[in-house]
Amino acid sequence: MAAECSKSKCAILFAKIKELNNDVWPIVYSPNYNITFFGMEKLHPFDSTKWGNVFQYLQDSNMISKDTVVCPTEISKEQLLEFHTERYISSLNWSSKVAVITEVPPVACLPNFVVQRRLLSKLRLQTSGTIIAARLALLRQWSINLGGGFHHCSSNKGGGFCAYADISGALKTLKTEGLINSALIIDLDAHQGNGHQKDFKDTDWVHTLDVYNGSIYPGDYKAKEMRNLLAIELRSFTADEKYLDKVSNGLDRIFSVMGQSFPDIIAYNAGTDCMVGDPLGQLSISPQGIIRRDEMVFRLARERKIPIFMVLSGGYQPQTAQVIADSILNLKGQGLITREPNL
Numbered sequence: 270m271a272a273e274c275s276k277s278k279c280a281i282l283f284a285k286i287k288e289l290n291n292d293v294w295p296i297v298y299s300p301n302y303n304i305t306f307f308g309m310e311k312l313h314p315f316d317s318t319k320w321g322n323v324f325q326y327l328q329d330s331n332m333i334s335k336d337t338v339v340c341p342t343e344i345s346k347e348q349l350l351e352f353h354t355e356r357y358i359s360s361l362n363w364s365s366k367v368a369v370i371t372e373v374p375p376v377a378c379l380p381n382f383v384v385q386r387r388l389l390s391k392l393r394l395q396t397s398g399t400i401i402a403a404r405l406a407l408l409r410q411w412s413i414n415l416g417g418g419f420h421h422c423s424s425n426k427g428g429g430f431c432a433y434a435d436i437s438g439a440l441k442t443l444k445t446e447g448l449i450n451s452a453l454i455i456d457l458d459a460h461q462g463n464g465h466q467k468d469f470k471d472t473d474w475v476h477t478l479d480v481y482n483g484s485i486y487p488g489d490y491k492a493k494e495m496r497n498l499l500a501i502e503l504r505s506f507t508a509d510e511k512y513l514d515k516v517s518n519g520l521d522r523i524f525s526v527m528g529q530s531f532p533d534i535i536a537y538n539a540g541t542d543c544m545v546g547d548p549l550g551q552l553s554i555s556p557q558g559i560i561r562r563d564e565m566v567f568r569l570a571r572e573r574k575i576p577i578f579m580v581l582s583g584g585y586q587p588q589t590a591q592v593i594a595d596s597i598l599n600l601k602g603q604g605l606i607t608r609e610p611n612l
Contacts, residue, residue: 294608295405295412296338297398298324302416304391319590320395320416320581326594332601337608338415339405343390344397344433351445352438352468354425361389361432370427392419392432399435399580400442406534406578407448409610411567413597418538418582420462421487429460429486436536436580437468440475449533450474453523453575455566456481457516458540458582459550461500463489470495476532478523480516482507482543482552499523505551509558512543516562520569535570535577539563541584541593549585556592563596567605 304317316322327333349358360366364384368377376384395416405412419431427433436454443449454469454477456462461481466489469475476497483502493500501519503512524531541559542550554562563579570577581593600606 291608291610292337293339294333294337295402295409296327296333296415297341297402297405297412298338298415299340299394299398300324300335302391302395302398304388316585316587316589319584319593322590323415323581323593323597326591327597330594330598332598339401341394341398341401343394344400349393349396349433349438352424352434352441357425357427361385361427367432370422370432371430389432395419396433396435396438399578400439402578402580403439403443403534403536404448406576407443410574410576411571411606412578413606414578414580416581418458418540418580419464420456420458420538420582421460421464423464423467426464426467428464431464434464434468436462436538437465439578440534440536441468443534444474451530451532452476452534452536453478453527453532454536454538455520455523456538456540457543457562457566458538459542459547459552460485460540460583461487461489461492462538463487463492466492466495466498469497472496476523476527478519480512480519482550485549485551497526499526503552506553508545508553509555509561512552512554513558513561513565517565520565531573531575533576535566535575537566537570537577537579538582539566539579539593539596540582541589542582544584544586544589544592547585547589550583556588556595559592560596560599564599564603564605567600568603571605 302320364381365377398414399417402412402414417435419435421429422431422434440452451474456479459482478499480501543552543554545553
């Protein structure tokens with residue numbers, strides 16, 4: 270009965286998305302994405318206001334406003350249990366568990382209701398944003414969630430600041446509802462996407478291309494046993510020319526493996542922690558290299574008429590938000606994303 274109720278809610282949400290005015294961009298964002306946590310967020314290198322900064326840069330460029338983006342509501346526990354185990358979701362009621370996942374030890378000392386309100390609710394909101402973005406992509410051919418990309422979280426385990434498996438959740442939701450039969454994950458964050466690799470380890474309907482620094486976290490060799498995974502490991506400090514060549518070749522190879530069976534949707538995890546100077550990614554990609562990378566992925570999807578949704582994932586420098594915004598503006602300038610439906 271609970272599953273039927275949840276499907277009904279999803280159907281209602283999908284209907285509401287269909288009714289969106291064409292003036293609205295298929296871009297998902299809420300001001301409540303940003304995390305302020307009594308200053309504790311500064312103990313982790315993650316820029317917890319990156320999402321709001323990206324929105325502000327795009328707004329300052331007159332591309333979007335609060336009235337022309339889609340604002341999500343927080344995902345419910347019932348919906349989370351469709352792609353997480355009960356045991357894992359219950360474990361988040363312990364602040365000590367959340368402290369390990371977010372890599373901010375002082376969180377363990379806080380009452381859990383504070384942790385839920387000031388931290389986990391923000392991540393649940395972004396998770397909802399990813400699921401909505403996936404739906405939008407099916408309707409409008411592309412979408413961007415200005416958040417999400419929690420690719421270290423699987424159905425039963427979080428880590429690396431990833432408490433909810435938003436990418437897995439979005440794809441599983443669409444598959445359960447019969448909206449897709451196949452999917453491709455393109456994960457270009459600097460870190461291995463071990464969460465969704467575990468979730469889809471033994472499935473045939475999800476292929477994954479993961480290009481990452483093989484010398485850093487998480488080094489999850491079990492996750493690399495995923496059936497339809499093309500993993501391309503880079504050396505630290507790889508720069509633009511080699512990186513873009515590896516990504517291009519990887520895209521060619523993954524589509525060669527799939528043959529004529531194009532996926533019904535692409536989930537693009539567009540982490541910017543590969544940018545030169547990032548303390549965690551330890552790669553040397555220039556801002557222009559990231560812009561070229563995103564253009565390459567979107568051009569492939571749009572030319573092959575495959576719906577694509579993009580999530581922001583990692584990126585740990587103050588200038589990261591500007592680079593993301595510049596990349597989105599470039600996609601618009603190249604005509605790869607438009608406000609009008611089905612173009």
